[in-house]
Amino acid sequence: MKYALIGCGRVSPNHITAALQNGLEVVALCDLLPEAIAALQQQFPELGAVKTYTDHRDMLRAEKPELVAIATVSGAHAAIAVDCIRAGCNVIIEKPIALSLADADLVLAEAEKANVKVCANHQNRFNSSVQAIRAALEQGRFGRLYHATAQIRWNRSKAYYDQAPWRGTWAQDGGCLMNQCIHNIDLLNWMLGSQPVSVTAVTDNLSHGYIEGEDIGLAIIRYQNGAYGTVEGTVNVFGGDLEEVLCLFGETGTVKAGGTINDVVETWRFADAPPEEEAAVKQRFSKAADHIYGCGHTPLYADMIDAIVHDRAPYVDGHAGRNALELVLAIYRSSLEHKPVSLPLSAASTLDSVGMFPNK
Numbered sequence: 001m002k003y004a005l006i007g008c009g010r011v012s013p014n015h016i017t018a019a020l021q022n023g024l025e026v027v028a029l030c031d032l033l034p035e036a037i038a039a040l041q042q043q044f045p046e047l048g049a050v051k052t053y054t055d056h057r058d059m060l061r062a063e064k065p066e067l068v069a070i071a072t073v074s075g076a077h078a079a080i081a082v083d084c085i086r087a088g089c090n091v092i093i094e095k096p097i098a099l100s101l102a103d104a105d106l107v108l109a110e111a112e113k114a115n116v117k118v119c120a121n122h123q124n125r126f127n128s129s130v131q132a133i134r135a136a137l138e139q140g141r142f143g144r145l146y147h148a149t150a151q152i153r154w155n156r157s158k159a160y161y162d163q164a165p166w167r168g169t170w171a172q173d174g175g176c177l178m179n180q181c182i183h184n185i186d187l188l189n190w191m192l193g194s195q196p197v198s199v200t201a202v203t204d205n206l207s208h209g210y211i212e213g214e215d216i217g218l219a220i221i222r223y224q225n226g227a228y229g230t231v232e233g234t235v236n237v238f239g240g241d242l243e244e245v246l247c248l249f250g251e252t253g254t255v256k257a258g259g260t261i262n263d264v265v266e267t268w269r270f271a272d273a274p275p276e277e278e279a280a281v282k283q284r285f286s287k288a289a290d291h292i293y294g295c296g297h298t299p300l301y302a303d304m305i306d307a308i309v310h311d312r313a314p315y316v317d318g319h320a321g322r323n324a325l326e327l328v329l330a331i332y333r334s335s336l337e338h339k340p341v342s343l344p345l346s347a348a349s350t351l352d353s354v355g356m357f358p359n360k
């Protein structure tokens, strides 16, 4: 299957590794910056004489890839995705899939029209810890779910934001909820399995005066099925990344996945579990990754390739990406308006938050 990558920055090695491990034919690399492409080529000599482009439209016309991954700055995802989709390509879009609901909806509508697949790059769904929790959920082992929590307690320093001018801007990125926490927000939505109906939230910028977005966000979400979710996301943690935690609390089950990217099973209690199960699950399904991007890109690609070949929806489809985006935008709206907001939102964008932290 002919594959191309658009965006050759920090996360791009994870995409090329996933493409190569899944036997894709990498036909092209594209980035506005030739030096970014060159650095990636240097890291992957096995790509050989792969074609390179600085304009994705030229690449699409010349190479006609069947699958394209979009790993550019977040603000460019949707427009590039629409170009790819209109050229007949299936797309893996890095998170967030767009920065406004209108853009996300356009991507989904165009994909439906063109009959191509959209995969939202929420690779942590493939963590073995998360897969174990999901299996227990699908087996009904939690009983009724009461509430779930998503925490990300990380650190991003000035050096991180200085790496590229788009980071932390409302036009191209958003703050820590949109960039770092959105993976866990996707997991929260997915596990609770219901439409969020109201969000009460605060966000702030406490220690990153040089970015526009938030560096902390706290939210309480009520879901249509009566369950609650909470989100605590921050990049202010002294001393480096502490943890990314997902907890599920049901009438007959309590589970906690922690570690730096919720890839370690820390608690596993079920009413129907034999006494030895907790230790066995912790040992079998805890695989602490050595990098915060984890190991999920390769199985995510494998699933997307299978979805294309067998004409089925990908495991993490575009609607999941849109739902995670909508929840972050609802958190932003609640913080902006200092009141609870109801979902679904009719329209929302990161640009609604311009000037949110005026001292910045």
Ligand SMILES: NC(=O)c1ccc[n+]([C@@H]2O[C@H](COP(=O)([O-])OP(=O)(O)OC[C@H]3O[C@@H](n4cnc5c(N)ncnc54)[C@H](O)[C@@H]3O)[C@@H](O)[C@H]2O)c1
Residues within 6 Å of the ligand: 006, 007, 008, 009, 010, 011, 012, 030, 031, 032, 033, 036, 054, 056, 071, 072, 073, 074, 076, 080, 094, 095, 096, 121, 123, 164, 179, 292, 293
């Ligand atoms: N899934 C994950 O765990 C994960 C991890 C890191 C980043 N990301 C996401 O991946 C995306 C890229 O992040 P990054 O850290 O690699 O950023 P980066 O700044 O290191 O790289 C982005 C690259 O995109 C290029 N680019 C920008 N606009 C372009 C365009 N129109 N056409 C072609 N290339 C263009 C830039 O020149 C740059 O080289 C972001 O959306 C980010 O949220 C996801």
